[in-house]
Amino acid sequence: MNLTYFNIQRFCIHDGPGIRTTVFLKGCPLNCLWCHNPESKSRKTEMIYYTSKCTGCGRCIGFCDARSIVDGHIVYDRSKCTACGKCAGRCFASAVRVCGKTEDTSDILAEVKKDVPFYKTSGGGMTVSGGEPSMQADGVLELIRAAKESGISSAMETCGFGSPDFFREAAALGTLFLYDIKGVDREKHKVNTGVYPDRIHENLDMLISAGAEIIIRMPLIPGKNDSESDLSLLSDFLAARKDLIRYAEIMPYHELGRDKNAAVGREVYDPILPGKQFSHSWKDSLTGSGVEIRISGE
Ligand code: SF4
Ligand code: SF4
Structure with missing residues (x-):
């Protein structure tokens, strides 16, 4: 089965535990204002x-x-x-x-396998990212299954907006989920991402019920989803699931996506302030949830 991807990045250390090889897939159902991988949005080359x-x-x-x-x-x-x-x-x-390149999953796995010695020493493995993996559900499940048969564990970076069956099946293969929560307020979520969050939250709770390993990731964007009320809703959301997720990680906005938006012919969303300077106050607001809060890159 084929998958269309735009990068296979080796020696990743922020896409799950240990040293990882990340397969960045094409296609995303969301349209986040702040997307820093705009080249992933289209399913096409x-x-x-x-x-x-x-x-x-x-x-x-x-x-x-x-x-x-x-x-x-x-x-x-x-x-x-x-x-x-x-x-x-x-x-x-x-x-x-x-x-964008379209290849059979066996060819993609052959590339991933080059890093097996690093997985063994670091506890790493393969991460499927995007875009959104659920956009190429069958191929992704085939890749994860084949990786597992080769002794390689998988993680998945996901926006959670996909078919419950896909996520259920990926969980059954032992996938670790790096699961984006981009806000709890429904109307704001729709403005910021183009979709309501209901399906995303339902899939998360389904995965929790299925006993999946989950790390929550929270892209926090100054002026978009970081108001006092946003953080309070987010804190309550985390608190309700506090013993069921490994930890939650703040993903501060960075500006890498700006040039890339222009380079793939998309509108440059400007300006958004870099988020790094706010990350510690966000962390303070979320710590009351009882969930361990980390900041990406620290
Ligand atoms: S611009 Fe480049 S990629 Fe596009 S049709 Fe022309 S030669 Fe091909
Ligand atoms: S004109 Fe620009 S894009 Fe075309 S080959 Fe020269 S440097 Fe590259």
């Missing part, structure tokens, strides 16, 4: 074009109607681009590259 890196050499011109030179400047018309990748092969400046 697409082109990334960093105008800041482009030297204007013109080596990418002549393969199609999407790229042309107008008044001495490179013009890229995304609507005419088929993502064939010919231009990327000609660009020495790494200004343009293909984002």
Whole structure:
């Protein structure tokens, strides 16, 4: 079975316990204002074009109607681009590259297996991330199953917005869930992410009932989901599940997504303040929940 991914990153230390190999899949059902992996949103292969890196050499011109030179400047018309990748092969400046590759799960697992010696010494394994793994449910389950048969444990970074059957099956394979909770207030969640949180919260509680290992991740975005009332609702939400999750981790907003949004032709959401400076006050607000609160990267 095939999976479409945009990166297989080795030696990851923030995507679960130990040293991990993370498979970043294409496609996400949410539309978070602050997404720092905008190249994951579309399920399709697409082109990334960093105008800041482009030297204007013109080596990418002549393969199609999407790229042309107008008044001495490179013009890229995304609507005419088929993502064939010919231009990327000609660009020495790494200004343009293909984002998305479709491969059989056995080929992906072969790449993951290269890091097995590191899993053994660190307690790590494979992480499937995104995008949202549930968008490619069958392939992801096949990959996790094959990893397990090879003695590799799996974790999954998920927004929780997918079919309950998918999550149930992944849990039965012993998957550790790094489960995003982006807020409790329904209307705010809809504005911030494009969907109501009901299904996300129901899937979480289903996984808890199934005895799954869960780490909650909370992307907190200044001015979007970090008001006193947001934090109070979040604290109550955690408290109600306090002995049922390993710990909860604050994910402060960072600005890496800004340039990438422009590079994949999406609107740049600007400005959002970096969250690092607020993380300790957020932690103080959530500690009363009785759940261990960590801050990503600390
Ligand atoms: S990916 Fe192909 S179609 Fe798109 S701009 Fe490059 S050469 Fe043209
Ligand atoms: S080959 Fe690369 S650097 Fe040269 S014009 Fe095209 S995108 Fe720019």
